[in-house]
Amino acid sequence: MGNHSTMNEWNDIAVIAPVSDIDIATVPRLREQLDTLIAGGVRRVLVNCQNVAFIDSTGLAFLLSRARMLLAREGLLSLVNTSPQVTRFLQIARLLDILHVSASEKPPIPVLAPNTPPLWSKTFVIREGVENLGSYRHRVAELLGTLPLSRDDCFDTALAVGEALSNAYDHACGGVGSSMTIAAYADRVVVDVRDCGCGFEIAPDEEPPESRERGRGIRLMRMLVDSVEVRRRTDAPGTRVRLIKLIG
Known part of the structure; x- marks a missing residue:
């Protein structure tokens, strides 16, 4: 090399x-x-x-x-x-x-106390059509800008959310039936992106296959935020991607 x-x-x-x-x-x-x-x-x-x-x-x-x-x-x-x-x-x-x-070695994510309510949360039903991706990414950046996050952390988190949304568009018929929820807590922001595709799951310590488009997106999300969880949905067919960015 x-x-x-x-x-x-x-x-x-x-x-x-x-x-x-x-x-x-x-x-x-x-x-x-x-x-x-x-x-x-x-x-x-x-x-x-x-x-x-x-x-x-x-x-x-x-x-x-x-x-x-x-x-x-x-x-x-x-x-x-x-x-x-x-x-x-x-x-x-x-x-x-x-x-x-x-x-490379990120600190463990502190466990939230049971039933801890968010300071606020917003849920979006994703509109069909990948051309809408940019508007969602900008909306996420606006919401993150209300939190005590640095400019760089806001930038990175919005990009990670954009990757999760890209996966939803790629693997769930253009985003049909997908949704995104952003919840802010005192020490973190949590973003859940749910799609209605065939479902995909990967362990936190597992490397995604290099050949898969979704795999490259997972690698990128892991670089940008503090925690990335990719699981099959239990409430419906599809995948749930949970991103956590710590505050402070």
């Missing part, structure tokens, strides 16, 4: 996965990939650091410059699946407030 990285694009989002460290040897190739994406109109880039054990000063300068470039275009660059060592290095360099970083 050498110093090359893998790259995927879907729903106006790009994921770059370096196969080794981000340093003076690998930055030229990464710069070429990222600049091509930005020139092509991509505004949301995730750098999957699963195989990155070290980022040198050349790598940091590159990531910072492109993060600022995307920010100026109302976009966002994130580092996801960073190791504890890389996260600690970025913390020491005081760059966590500039680079949007998500560690």
Whole structure:
């Protein structure tokens, strides 16, 4: 593989996965990939650091410059699946407030007390037709903007919801019979997307097959929010996707 990285694009989002460290040897190739994406109109880039054990000063300068470039275009660059060592290095360099970083080991989701009511909840019946996807994503972003979430967390959660809705359109006859519920609590926001397809289920620690369109969406959702649960519905045929984003 050498110093090359893998790259995927879907729903106006790009994921770059370096196969080794981000340093003076690998930055030229990464710069070429990222600049091509930005020139092509991509505004949301995730750098999957699963195989990155070290980022040198050349790598940091590159990531910072492109993060600022995307920010100026109302976009966002994130580092996801960073190791504890890389996260600690970025913390020491005081760059966590500039680079949007998500560690590979996420804290467990606290259990809600039984019968805890949400602060508020909204339910939407999804209209048929994938052309409606953008309007739902914008509506989710508006609702999240009323919560004490950072701009980046709002952005990511709305994109994760968009992926869940895309699955509903793809696997349930254009979204017919699908619904979405957003519930806000003191420490989290919970989004349930239900479709009426044939039903699909995957364990939290199970890797989705690479060849499946739904599998790529699940990987992306896991990068963007704190918890992703994909289960067959018990109340009707279909799938329920539950996304949780912690507040604070």
